Amino acid sequence: MQASQPILAASNLSLGYQKSKQTKPIADQISFSLEKGKLTCLLGPNGVGKSTLIKTIMGQIPAISGSIFLNGKPIENFSQKALSQKISVVLTEKITTGTLNVRQMVELGRIPHTGWLGRLSGKDQQKVEKAIQTTHISYIEKSPLSELSDGQLQKAMIARALAQDGEVLILDEPTAHLDLVNRYEIMRLLRKIALEENKAVLVVTHDLEIAIQTADQFWLMQCGNPLVTGSPEDLIIQEKLNLLLPTDKLIFDKVSGKVQELDVFEYPVFHGPQEIVDWFKLALRKNKLDISKTGLIISLQLAPFKGTLQIEETTENFESIEEGILLLKTRFGKGFQ
């Protein structure tokens, strides 16, 4: 199937910083195409160069080599104003302009269209209103920014970027300070915006599990290697997510969809439903309990929970996973290494 025309594209880009006459290379072999209507997540370890890539896309720093194309034209051909009409960005720094209220901050999103002193036209007001509605923040539109929770502030920042009305929306770690429910909510909101408003949304995140649940595309950035792109599902079955991990310690388990510590021992024989067996194994792993050569059989059942340890002729019962682990520790050693 033919992919739709990307709004942003780059081929074999090298990124880095220029200080006096010295170049500090950060990443190379960066090729991508960002499409409208899709939520794309950029993932990679700390320091690999994700923010550097964002700064390069925004035209804040030049690429060492290669070009980024916006609607088929090199971004260096766009003025900063033209670029900010096309690309809206939400960075990680918190806005601390205490006196502004939410609506006033969202209105600032129109500056690329009106100029600093420009009055908001009816169309500008409509864009602001729509951004407030989409992000469900009407109830706090009069609140000063200093009185917002991190989740509310993040939504207000997204609203400001929406009011800016670029075709591309870029967010650097928008869920960094949020609780689990808000992290899901923000990512679902961003997917909805991509889909319903036909924007190309690019999100830098470390939230692998939430990104798997919400993103249409992944960009995986790893030190010294080309950017790997594709749908999360395809990258999972191709075992590409392990590129993000130190695979001597951690591994992405494609069945559970979670990152797991690499097993350092074999498990004993287990009987029981997989969903409890897996949680029992996690507790064994965390406690580093090597009971592989003990001839032990562990039987587990749910609702009501019942666990049995069987070794040769002896059986012992336990009422919870915690109690089972305690029993094993008492019988087979300290466990902690």
Ligand SMILES: Nc1ncnc2c1ncn2[C@@H]1O[C@H](COP(=O)(O)OP(=O)(O)OP(=O)(O)O)[C@@H](O)[C@H]1O
């Ligand atoms: N202004 C700068 N001048 C020189 N080097 C910089 C500058 N900003 C960042 N770097 C370096 O570039 C590298 C990549 O940093 P960057 O912030 O892009 O990584 P990141 O992947 O976004 O990391 P994180 O996940 O921790 O946010 C780091 O080694 C950093 O020290």
